[in-house]
Amino acid sequence: MFPQSGKSIVFDNFPDPTETWEIIETIGKGTYGKVYKVLNKADGSKAAVKILDPIHDIDEEIEAEYNILKALSDHANVVKFYGMFYKKDVKCGDQLWLVLELCNGGSVTDLAKGMLKRGERMDEAIIAFILHQAxxxxxxxxxxxxxxxxxxxxxxxxxxxxGIKLVDFGVSAQLTNTRLRRNTSVGTPFWMAPEVIACEQQLDSTYDARCDVWSLGITAIELDPHTPHTPC
Structure with a gap:
């Protein structure tokens, strides 16, 4: 499904984005670049683009994100991937454009914070729906x-x-038949599973896909911070 590890992406194989897309406004920031709303010049549709710049040598994180999006974005709860583009710019530095589905509703964090400011709490049924879809x-x-x-x-x-969409695969990792666990400490600290954090200090520590379930559990607390949570 995925290219072999270390196989480089040939930039020249990707089309120039300016022939198809026009930037409208900045809408956010991902792990490795800013995110913009763009307009398709041909049909008027809108999308989101993560622009990675300047690009000199592609690193494994960017390559992994591209490969994962290309292979796995055909699911209702994963952001759709519309393609990779390459913009040559001698003056400002070359750019990689990852064009993605535009999710106008914002993040569930934004939703929870907005409700909190209004003195409201997210209904349990809504939280359950978000978690189930994730x-x-x-x-x-x-x-x-x-x-x-x-x-x-x-x-x-x-x-x-x-709709609920998982996004930002900048630090995602592929498991193989010969490597069923990982040992690199990455992610956002407050959401990281204990076994992931342990990799910073214990070189023999490893983890697997269950670390995502822990992080989603922390996300549940994030969505309803007023509910008492009993530690295990």
Whole structure:
């Protein structure tokens, strides 16, 4: 399914984005670049683009994100991937454009914070729906031997029609038949599973896809911080 580890991406194989897409506005920031809303010049449709710049040598994180999006974005709970583009710019530096589905509803973190400011709490049924849909997306990744490794509210987006989408695969990892566990400490600290954090100090520590489930559990607390939570 995925290219062999270390196989480089040939930039010249990707089309120039300016022939198809026009930047409208900045909408956020991902792990490795800013995110913009773009307009398709041909049909008027809108999308989101993560621009990675300047690009000199592609690193394994960017290559992994491209490969994961290309292979696994065909699921209802994973952001759709519309393609990679390469913009040559001698003056400002070359750019890689990852064009993705536009999720106008923002993140579930934004939703929770907005309700909190209004003195409201997210209904349990809504939280359950968000978590269930996110779990479906994670199941899709896990059965395809991929760990997200940065599950949190900011990486779970809402579509205009209430769809739930996992995004930002900049630190995701592929598992193989010869490497069923990982030992690199990555992610956002407050959401990281204990076994992932342990990798910083214990070189023999490893983890698997279950670390995503822990992170989703922390996300549940994030969505309803007023509910008492009993530690295990």
């Amino acid at each position: 779990l479906m997306g994670l199941q899709h990744l896990h059965v395809n031997h991929t760990i997200h490794r940065d599950v949190k509210g900011n990486n779970i987006l809402l579509t205009t029609h209430g």
